[in-house]
Amino acid sequence: HSIYTYWEHEIFTCLVELVIRNLCQFYENIFGTTSLFIVDVILAPPHIKLQPPLEEIINSIRRSAHGISQLPKHFIRWLHGTCISCPVIPVLDENLQSPDLTFNNDVKQHPDVISTLKPVRSYASRLVNGINQILTQLLTYNDLWKNDKQKYTSRFALKSRTYFDYDEIMKVFFKINQTFDRYLINKNIYSIELCFKQFYQALKYHCNEWINHYGQHLYNKISNKLKEIDDILNNLYQNLNHDTDTVPDLKFVLNIITQINQQQELIGHQIHDIIQSYQILNQYHFEYPYTESILIQTLFPRLIELVEQYVIVQQVQLNVETMF
Structure with a gap:
């Protein structure tokens, strides 16, 4: 009986350490700067979207952390006082689950395991805040795709405009267009690599559309x-x-x-x-x-x-x- 108790405790302690060690390594990776996920920032007027969606990535991270915490499920406990694995107990009622005869329930209730799982929520919150800050900055350009180009340029053309007036307004969009060439295509937020290539291409397209609309009025x-x-x-x-x-x-x-x-x-x-x-x-x-x-x-x-x-x-x- 003493041998059973000793090894029961040793296995339990090792499983707790295994879960904590793996969770810490997992956090080191997701809180690091090495890209684990590549997310495309795309313009889908009138919104800016992420592909894949941020919720999908966060859920994937949560599932991964949960999967690590569930590792003890693979270790069947012994029958009390023996070194014999507990047999699988058949359940006749489909609505009932078979009893858990692993170390899982005890390990996941361990205070150290519970506290080690908490950073997942913190990571998700910090990740969402970081990405939202970037998307908020990008929204400063929303007039490029939200405003009705034909309406605004026609209203501009109704007034008595010189070629200098057209040059000035077209120059604004031309300079905005050029700024996107100097922006970073990729930006890391922890292990998430945001790729702006498609987004900047869409903005450049809208800048050119504004220039073409003003150019059409000047040409006419x-x-x-x-x-x-x-x-x-x-x-x-x-x-x-x-x-x-x-x-x-x-x-x-x-x-x-x-x-x-x-x-x-x-x-x-x-x-x-x-x-x-x-x-x-x-x-x-x-x-x-x-x-x-x-x-x-x-x-x-x-x-x-x-x-x-x-x-x-x-x-x-x-x-x-x-x-x-």
């Missing part, structure tokens, strides 16, 4: 202005070379000369705005027809040619007026 405005200036230059040049065989024709040409004299500075400013606007579109890689790019290059040369022609025609008309 400036392409119409390009066509308008092209028509004005064509009409002025054509009318400047109108026949002056009759007095009405002469008056018509003189009127065109007056228009050119009055409008050439304004047309020059408008051409400058058009060129600057298209340069901004190029800067942000906004695509538009190649024919417009060619047309833009002709504007200033055509204006210069028009002014030179107007000076020549004006001199000719002055001579004609003198004759009349």
